[in-house]
Amino acid sequence: MKLPQSYYLQEDVVAIARDLIGKKIVTMVGDQLTSGMITETEAYRGYDDKACHAHLGKFTKRTQVMYENGGVAYVYLCYGIHNLFNIITNTQDHADAVLIRAVEPVDGVEVMLKRRNKLKLDKTLTSGPGNFSKAFALDKTHYGAFLTGDLVWIEENELFRFRESEITTTTRIGIDYAQEDKDLPWRFYLNTSKFISKR
DNA sequence: ATAGCGATGAGCT
DNA sequence: GCTCATCGCTATA
Numbered sequence: 001m002k003l004p005q006s007y008y009l010q011e012d013v014v015a016i017a018r019d020l021i022g023k024k025i026v027t028m029v030g031d032q033l034t035s036g037m038i039t040e041t042e043a044y045r046g047y048d049d050k051a052c053h054a055h056l057g058k059f060t061k062r063t064q065v066m067y068e069n070g071g072v073a074y075v076y077l078c079y080g081i082h083n084l085f086n087i088i089t090n091t092q093d094h095a096d097a098v099l100i101r102a103v104e105p106v107d108g109v110e111v112m113l114k115r116r117n118k119l120k121l122d123k124t125l126t127s128g129p130g131n132f133s134k135a136f137a138l139d140k141t142h143y144g145a146f147l148t149g150d151l152v153w154i155e156e157n158e159l160f161r162f163r164e165s166e167i168t169t170t171t172r173i174g175i176d177y178a179q180e181d182k183d184l185p186w187r188f189y190l191n192t193s194k195f196i197s198k199r
Numbered sequence: 200a201t202a203g204c205g206a207t208g209a210g211c212t
Numbered sequence: 213g214c215t216c217a218t219c220g221c222t223a224t225a
Contacts, residue, residue, distance in 0.1 A: 080220065081218055131208075
């Protein structure tokens with residue numbers, strides 16, 4: 001059920017970002033289980049992608065986990081407020097990552113509502129990378145966490161099937177500084193879901 | 200030691 | 213569409 005490490009070791013991060021749509025992501029934090037179906041992702045490709053934190057092999061305390069073997073979490077704080085959750089892919093020294101930008105809630109909606117200080121379920125509960133991370137209690141303590149472990153993982157979603165036409169391929173958000181790479185079609189979302197950060 | 204800034208989200212117009 | 217909260221990372225000195 002849990003995706004094995006070999007899944008994350010695949011070399012095409014863009015293909016993985018697309019393939020993760022429809023899969024189930026689960027966290028077990030403080031005895032509270034939350035899960036959801038992944039509806040929106042973006043690919044960031046290590047060395048040659050100007051939008052990637054590891055562009056041209058940039059190696060800092062923040063980016064170091066990106067260079068590990070695929071199957072670990074890369075979480076960083078954005079705008080001083082939001083934790084953004086990424087999955088590291090490819091083999092060691094290839095700093096590729098997939099940003100999870102939105103999910104559709106499945107289990108633990110009450111827990112998510114509490115974490116988000118909300119009273120009722122609507123699409124803002126888990127759409128947008130900062131909102132998703134907060135609802136799933138993903139933060140800096142998950143930096144480097146193994147996705148084969150018992151804290152956060154991804155499962156195959158046998159029951160859910162969709163047509164190819166339900167996946168929209170488009171450009172990534174918030175990376176205008178990346179010059180010629182800002183228009184790469186590396187964002188994917190399930191256009192039949194309400195839980196999308198931006199259409 | 201510190202200036203500059205960002206893979207965002209909320210609220211208001 | 214516009215503003216701004218908020219702070220750790222990064223580069224530079």
